[in-house]
Amino acid sequence: MGRAPCCEKQGLKKGPWSPEEDEILVEYINKSGHGSWRSLPKLAGLLRCGKSCRLRWTNYLRPDIKRGPFTPEEEKTIIQLHGILGNRWSSIALQLPGRTDNEIKNFWNTHLKKRLVRMGLDPTTHAPPSPSSTGGGTSGGGGGGAAAVTTSSTPSTRHMAQWESARLEAEARLSRESLLFFSSQSSDPTAPKHESDYFLRMWNSDVGDSFRKIPTKAAELEESTVSPASSSTAMATTAATTTASTITSERGASEAAHPETDSSSSNEMDESSESSLQLLLDFPADDMGFFQGQVGNFPLFSNELTVSSSIKYE
DNA sequence: AAGTACCTCAACCGCATTGGG
DNA sequence: GCCCAATGCGGTTGAGGTACT
Numbered sequence: 602m603g604r605a606p607c608c609e610k611q612g613l614k615k616g617p618w619s620p621e622e623d624e625i626l627v628e629y630i631n632k633s634g635h636g637s638w639r640s641l642p643k644l645a646g647l648l649r650c651g652k653s654c655r656l657r658w659t660n661y662l663r664p665d666i667k668r669g670p671f672t673p674e675e676e677k678t679i680i681q682l683h684g685i686l687g688n689r690w691s692s693i694a695l696q697l698p699g700r701t702d703n704e705i706k707n708f709w710n711t712h713l714k715k716r717l718v719r720m721g722l723d724p725t726t727h728a729p730p731s732p733s734s735t736g737g738g739t740s741g742g743g744g745g746g747a748a749a750v751t752t753s754s755t756p757s758t759r760h761m762a763q764w765e766s767a768r769l770e771a772e773a774r775l776s777r778e779s780l781l782f783f784s785s786q787s788s789d790p791t792a793p794k795h796e797s798d799y800f801l802r803m804w805n806s807d808v809g810d811s812f813r814k815i816p817t818k819a820a821e822l823e824e825s826t827v828s829p830a831s832s833s834t835a836m837a838t839t840a841a842t843t844t845a846s847t848i849t850s851e852r853g854a855s856e857a858a859h860p861e862t863d864s865s866s867s868n869e870m871d872e873s874s875e876s877s878l879q880l881l882l883d884f885p886a887d888d889m890g891f892f893q894g895q896v897g898n899f900p901l902f903s904n905e906l907t908v909s910s911s912i913k914y915e
Numbered sequence: 916a917a918g919t920a921c922c923t924c925a926a927c928c929g930c931a932t933t934g935g936g
Numbered sequence: 937g938c939c940c941a942a943t944g945c946g947g948t949t950g951a952g953g954t955a956c957t
Contacts, residue, residue: 617925617951639942655943656926691945706946707924920956925949932944 614648618657622647626654627662660703667699671708679705680713684727 614622629645635658636644638651647654660666671679675697682693690702690709697705714724721729 615927637942652928652943653926660925688946702945703925710947711923918957920954922954923952925951927949928947930945930947933942935941936939 612648613642613650613653615653618649618661622649623657623662626657630658630662656703660701663701665699666701671700675700676713679709680717680727683709683713687725 618626625645625647629641633644635641635655638655641647641651641654642649645654649657678697679693682696686692688706690706694700694702694705717724717727723729
């Protein structure tokens with residue numbers, strides 16, 4: 602195929618940016634905007650490719666970038682969002698104003714990932730490693746451990762399945778209760794009438810968008826790893842139950858006391874218990890408040906519901 | 916003090932996606 | 937609908953700094 606390189610390599614500088622280059626770039630963008638990144642270097646008089654300029658601007662020079670160490674709240678947000686979104690750093694960054702996807706990615710890889718590993722959690726899925734896989738194969742970084750989880754699903758598809766499950770459940774409920782729902786809506790159109798409402802909202806938000814855009818290739822892969830009899834929805838429910846448990850604070854704790862939920866995943870969750878979930882369970886419910894008013898044009902979660910609403914479907 | 920190992924993070928690379936012609 | 941350029945995104949690299957021996 603041979604896509605042409607993003608820029609002609611000859612004569613273009615690579616590596617760290619000098620203060621002078623930074624100054625030129627900032628001055629030019631402040632004056633003229635970045636416009637076409639490809640043509641920017643030439644117009645600004647920089648010996649860099651447009652891609653490099655864009656990266657430098659978005660990751661370092663942008664005026665709204667927040668510097669300095671991550672706060673505990675930001676850490677929690679990242680961990681929780683990673684539990685939901687996986688390695689969708691740009692989506693995670695949307696919830697952390699002033700932080701770049703690159704910064705979050707680096708912080709995750711150098712700090713948070715290790716912390717989860719120390720807690721006995723799979724940093725990819727946030728689930729405790731399955732007993733069969735704990736013996737050998739978690740060496741090496743990267744995605745090596747991804748296959749260790751419950752089904753053969755990949756992290757991204759498990760996250761997608763989680764979303765899909767919540768969405769389907771919400772839609773089913775709403776269709777069942779549509780008359781009641783719409784009649785009662787007149788009193789307060791903005792107030793969620795049902796917990797599943799939040800998922801529909803989130804699904805229709807920017808965050809949900811990122812899932813709808815997951816390439817079908819991933820879904821096909823998912824299908825191919827599941828027996829024909831098991832629909833993707835059924836799989837999704839299982840995955841959602843498992844994964845959502847790990848990312849839910851209140852629910853995670855109550856789940857241990859209510860083993861009547863999905864038996865296929867309950868074993869894992871039982872084994873995880875408090876110790877392996879400690880980090881996630883420690884989060885107060887209103888830590889998910891970052892969703893409120895920040896996704897789309899509406900609040901997504903009320904304080905009393907938070908994410909715990911995500912699992913109460915059977 | 917010197918050498919080595921480890922850590923951090925800015926920057927690069929290449930694939931995926933988007934959008935215009 | 938197809939092609940291609942532009943842009944976005946996530947994984948990876950490597951230089952520089954720090955800690956340890």
